Amino acid sequence: MSRGRGAERSGGIGLAARFTFAIAGALVLVGGGAGYLIVRSATAVTENYAERLLASSVALSERAESGAWRAAGGTGTRRGERHEGGVSSEPVRVDGAVDAELFRAGEGSAEVRLFVPAERDDVGRTLLGLVLPILAAMVLVGVGVAWWAASQFTSPLRAIIKSVRQISIHDPRYRGRVGGGGSEIASLSRALDRMSDELSEAREAELELDAREREAELTGAVRDALMPLATPLLAGFDVGAFHLAGPELGGAFHDFIELDDGSLGLLVCDVGASGAPAALIGATARAFLRSALRRGDEVTAALAEVNRELARDVLRGTWVSALYVQLEPGGDAATVVCAGHRLPVLRIGAADGKLRVLQPGGLALGLDKGPVFARRLDVQRLEVAPGDRLVLAGAAAAGLPDENGDELGERGFYQLVVGRAGLSTDRFLRGLRADLEAFCADEVFPADLSVVTVRRDD
Structure with a gap:
């Protein structure tokens, strides 16, 4: 937890503090520089003005003392305004042409007189001409600093906006290179990265779910294709079947083969493979078997033909086991063929x-x-007497696990069959299925399982 909080602090100070420091620093630098320039310029102008005024006053005083001067209002020596320190001033005209201001200090022979020209430079205008360019430069520099400070925050924001745009167009793996901007920007950038990762995971999960749903649809379609559409009727016999699907698509199937002479074949098959290949092999084997067995040729010849086709088409080491029972309408016996099937045909006699x-x-x-x-x-x-029941089942019937992982086994499956053999076919199948599901409890069936049964009418 402490590492996570440290990561949140790794972005530095916040936006407000960074912006405040940037602007304050800019104001201090620009204001300080502008103030320094204004003071220095004003000092230089003032000193220059004072020097020129003093020089012109001295020159004018010498001229007035050696020439003629008079008060601006007429000839005489009247006093004008008085100032602090015993200084008085009055307007005068020197040589009858130059207006001046006469400043006096002292009395009698100790009197000091200074003639100052009345027409003097406009220092205010001069200072204004200096200050305005400095202020303009100060504004330009301030604008530049403000733009630089703003860019420190807008650049990472633009990068984040770009990241959001890329994520919004379904590119969750995009990562923007966000630098600077303070702790808020860093936190937002990390939040976007986390959101991008979560969106990426969600997208992958969605794709995986879509793939599973498509696989489930395919599985259902293939399983439906492997199963007979209906259970046929045969005079003197009560026929039925059920199929239990395992967690993985498999090729186990059962089928009914109706022959032209009225006979009915019961078929249960397992496939030595798993997944989609098993389903494809099962579908292929079912098509071959239906075609060969329905012609009514010898059963051995039909199975030999199917074997040649499968041996040519399937991978080496892959196989299909088959248990086939052919019933004749009203007959007392059935023909049985087993092509490597694990479980035999079960016959429960009605008599004993x-x-x-x-x-x-x-x-x-x-x-x-x-x-x-x-x-x-x-x-x-195989003899089939009235009331006898025949059962054909896939190998998965013996491999069903209980909650402890122990398998039902062949003997356990036989016992379940015998316990319900005397019931009608419909009730027998419902009861046997319930028994198998109860044995597994919460465990799933390890593989697809087909069970086909027939009972000869009494």
């Missing part, structure tokens, strides 16, 4: 309520270009 699993051999799609995949792919038949 027991759980049975079926997981044929197979390699995930995209790992091998063909020969190994074709050799390892296996197709099996």
Whole structure:
């Protein structure tokens, strides 16, 4: 905190004090200089005038003593005005032509007379002619000093105004080089820098938020594209599914494949990738699988075709697992194929309520270009009696964490399935979803999860 207060003081004295000092200093300098020049000039003029007046008075006195003079009002020796110190004066005319002022001091033979010319220089006008240029120079110098003092404050203010203008046109990283101006200007400059930093951070946060919103929109669009638009109907079976989205865009999906002969394929897939690449791979795999499986060819041939396409298009090490169950309308058995899927097909018998699993051999799609995949792919038949329920789920079902970080695991997921297997498909799905969400509590699902189920009517 003390360092922050010290930073606020680092700008120096305030604007008012700086301006006062600048103007006062200018006035002292200019006024002092002007006063000195006026006094010196006036002294020089006065001394010069006194010397010339004294010289002309002496010369006129000598002329009057050797010539004739008379009082201005007529010949005679009348006294005129009296002054301090016993000095009297009267107007006279010397040689009948020169007007003068006669000053007397003393009496009789001790009398001193001084004739001073009546026509004398106008000292006031002379002094005025000296003072006016000095005053004009003083004003010009004062204006110059005032302009200089004002520029010390307007320059940093202009820099700050420029900074504000740049910030207002969405250039928050602009920094004006503000120098001087006192503590207020320094504080304002720092405040602008802080505001610029905050605006920059806000802009980055806004851009990041926009990017996340666009990503969320893209995620939603991709997830919608991966999901079937509706759940089909199949005579003798009650089919349903749900999908739980994870925090990150993934490629896990489920689908229903309706064949021309009335059969229905149930498909659940996981993708060995994350983010946007996983979604793109999932969308590509879904398109290939729908196209190949809907033709009604042998399931192994359709999956082998999809494997070749994915192995050619996806990055090495990326894969798509698939669990596929094909139901025949009114049939007692289903065809099951597993291409590297982690969780098997779950069958809960209506007669005894027991759980049975079926997981044929197979390699995930995209790992091998063909020969190994074709050799390892296996197709099996699964009996489906009235009341039996089949469940297909993504691998994320076994990896759900609780509040302590412990995973549900395959056995825990099987138990949840068995506990609600006797319900209708709609109630089974709602209950299973609630159980999974309750297990996770406040934890988020680690990845996208699809669950597909079917129950044969009694």
